[in-house]
Amino acid sequence: MASGRTWHDRHFGYLFVLPATLMLAAVLVFPAFMTLKLSLTPEGGKGWTFTLSHYQKAFRDPVLLQTFKNTFVFVAWSLAGHLTVGLALALALNQALPGQTFFRLVALIPWTIPDVVAGIIYRWVLNPIHGCLNPLIQMVFPAFPAEFQWLSSPTLAFPSLIFANVWRGYPLVMVMLLAGLMAIPRDLYEAAEVDGAGRFKRFIHVTIPGLRTIIIIALALDMVWEFRRFALVLTMTGGGPGTLTEVLSTLVYKTYFQFFTFEYASAMAILMSAVLFILSLPYIFLVGRER
């Protein structure tokens, strides 16, 4: 009975996974190869003639190099912000205090706002004349310049954007860490207390090791998301002033859909994906090893 059934089972296994596999191949994998091919095609060229000129151009393009740097800075500060705010709130929310549910729901609000809307909110909050941040700062520091232009400032536009992204993104890290905290067995804390460990020691020796894996996973997933962040940047700063807040996804989008230099945009997209892949290798190995 076994051999006939096994063949049958295999057969059906393919049928079940076929629709999803075909869609992934058609919508994501095939276009990814088209992009790769296009990135090697001479500008306006057709068929199978290849060139590396777009990549040579890319390595000498100051705007692209600046944008790579911007993206790294954007991702690094966003992750740092998400982890700091997320961990602090996860710890505060893990104490079964009265009113905890209310605070948890409120802390989740920024996560529920679409990126487009988050960008618009911050544009309006930071509006130099009619926004509310400048008056608020002036209430505390009367010397603060009136009509301060946050998003046109070469020094402060980028920090403003990162601030908005920290606001938008910390809840996801927070809930993952909260789930991690809840999974730490109570008796570990009790055992540490019996051994004479104080609060701080218990945090260092029980909480942090217990959260280690989930922190790495949360940061790895967050890195992939922040590396690709698009709508927030586009609606809040549009990459400006100049190209000072441009990130890779907005640059590729503009090069392809606004400047119509398809081949060069493809080369940039390939480089972007290659870097993201390299950055996520440690995570892939980690997950592979733990399975």
Next chain:
Amino acid sequence: MNIRVPGTVMRERRLEATISYTLLALSAAFALFPVMWMLSTSLKSEAEALSLPIRWIPQSPTFDAYVEMWTLKPFGIYFWNSTIVSGLTALLSTALGALAGYGFSRFQFRGRTSLLAFFLATQMISGVLVIGPYFQLLAAVELYNTLTGLIIAYVTICLPFAAWMSKGYFDSIPKELDESGLVDGASRFQIFCRIVMPIAVPGTVSTLLFGFLLAWQDLLWALCLISIDEKRTVTLGVAFTVGEFIIKWPMLTAASLIGSLPTIILYLFLQRFYVEGLARGAVKG
């Protein structure tokens, strides 16, 4: 041994609670402040929104902006489009993802492990890497500027998550159920539809929610695949309103708030399932 006076413990607890509450109150202000400013603006007349010095709370609250967004701008159509796209994305990605998840969970076919890794790897693909050629493909089959082209893209993006999530769920359902179905002479597909899937319904909440929210919140795909007004989604409509020469802030903030409302409500009601699913999916890889 560590013996402590009860009073010290009490004081320590109180200090901890005070720190926590301060932190929570600050974070609540941090989280809500921008949203409240938006709410306040949406309830102002245009003149009041631009009056100086700024008013924190509207002096004469009005719903004009909420009326304008439906009459001056076709936000009704945008909402309808977003609802169709998000609803179908949720249903289709959950159904196709469950099918694949069942296949991965129940059958030891050749190449299964590689295919699972492939599903995982496609999650790393950036939208901007594939959207140009996808746009060309859609144009070739005359699906450019259609909601169908948009839905196909969103469903595909959701599939790896949906497949992994439902595989995890199916793994927790005993295989003996399938066996008993086989003994009763049911086909593999009948077993999936009539026996296993009904039990797995609670597990679909997180994939439904994932699909709906992804489609509702996306801008990139809608921006590149839709160029005509009557096919725009809410996020696209809002994004275009902010790009206009003169921004009507009360109307824009009203539209933004209403546009966020479905996702806010869904998240707050269903966050428990979502978070559990996400944590489980993440831990499992």
